[in-house]
Amino acid sequence: MPIYAPSLPPRPELSEGSHPIAVLAKFDLRRVVKRKVGFFIFGFIFLAILLVELIVLYGKYLINTSPGLGGLKEFANRIMTQGADYQAGLIDWWMLVPLWFMMAFMVGGIISRDSLYRIRPLIYAHPVRPQDYITAKALSAFIIPMAVMLPFVLLPWGFSLAMAGKAGPIWISAPLYLLPAAIIIGLLMAAVTLGASAMAGSPRASFGWVLGIVLGTSAIGGIFAGALQSKQWMAMSPYALVQAWPQLIFNVSDPLLKWAPTLAGTVLHIAFWTWIAVKRTKPSEAVL
């Protein structure tokens, strides 16, 4: 195949085109969405969970509105609470556990893939600053869990509103309280995943790193909590922290953790893992 002398268009002006953050984030998100196996597995899991949520809501609605089901009302109120516990439970372990797995499996390679294929030097050889690179990665890693959590916040609320208006089983407080909780959870998951991915040399290793961090800190937190007779030590674990936030924001009666350790643990984890990610993706780490 012959090679011809190129006749190329004029060089673009710097101000033209998309910002590097948008370009890189778009590329990463597209890649994650195109992971068919992961998309199918986790999509199926989350859809199933969401469906159960909506069925529970509809059941509650029927029990409250159908005179024939009046006898079940007391029982239903007991097992399907509609107060703070119920709303905080819209983002709970049954959704957060698969979400951590999804982050490890589908997002874990977000930086390690670039390390494995030595893409970073090439990216930095373009007008891309290291802060653009890490911001793009963080944005992608944040958008993905948010995209999963948002339906859990908005659909049950919208569904209940459609059924019964303001008098329905879910209050207007659900999206108002769950959205900040989801944002904090998204930030924490993104930071841990970024840090783990930056330390790993391949996407497969990232999967191990993410789960290792989550399970390892939970084990250590559990040991401290047991030894010192205080469950607040569980704030060492990002897994406990993401569970604690919806409970604290909804002010449930017996939250897993108190405000101070949750806040401190979250800030420390986000700061530490972001620092790791920044340090491991600076240009001196992107050697040819």
Added chain:
Amino acid sequence: MIRLERASLRYGDILGLSPTSFELPEGGGITGLLGPNGAGKSSLIQLLAGLLPPSGGEVNIFGEAPFRNPNVLVRIGLVPEGDRFPVGLNGTRWLRMMGELSGLSGSELDAAIQRSLLAVGMETRAQLGFSSMSKGMRQRIRMAQALLHEPDLLILDEPFNGMDPEARLNLMDLMRELSSAGKRIIVSSHILGEVAQLTERILLLFRGRLLAEGSVPEIRELLDRHPIELRVASEDVRQVARWAVEQGELVALRMDEGAAILAVRNPRDFLPKLQDAIAAGQLPLRALDPLDLNLDAVFQYLTKDNA
């Protein structure tokens, strides 16, 4: 255009590149960056491509420091060494991202991708996944990526790795044409023959130091310690030997089959004398062959002297 002034690069305690100075002028041309593995070629490329700031000294490309400088980076095209591409990606998608990072968008980006693919002969196969491409095809995609934004300076790190002979020749032709179109091209290689086919202008690195810069004959001339060896084939080798020993520039003489091998200093003085003698019919010359004026010999001498 490119000026390094005592620019050095350290990786912690390890010195990747000792203080290095050289200058490459404006305009097109191909410069070979030569040296064995670990010579400092990649360190120099990292400084030139703006990937790292110099630990000491100055690097100036187009009059500015390249590190984190978009004005400079947008004028550089880099083809890094290696053959690794993300699994599940195709050539077009890859070029699209790289083009967007260079500031191209919309129809301009589409046109740039088409033209650069045409330039490297990949216009019909860029839709293939990287895993379905041959090594040579992937290398062409790397080249297309570097050409997308029409850079003034192309930095190619071991560009011929994995290419078949035909693809190598085609890439060399492309580089020559780009060079004559005004592009400055820096080609790194540890294979002397490749660079020798492309250019005589070299930067020779060894153990983190720039040993020599210039054309091969210029550098060879500076190597006073090593006399130049000339193989003079003649029907009367004894006569050649008799004439040679009378010349002050002769350092050593040995006889080969049908030829005398003369080791001489100051070839600028010696060669005109040899020419005159031949013209006067004193020497029945059949062939004259400089044995160590090539890149291999220069490289060997320089690296041996500095080992």
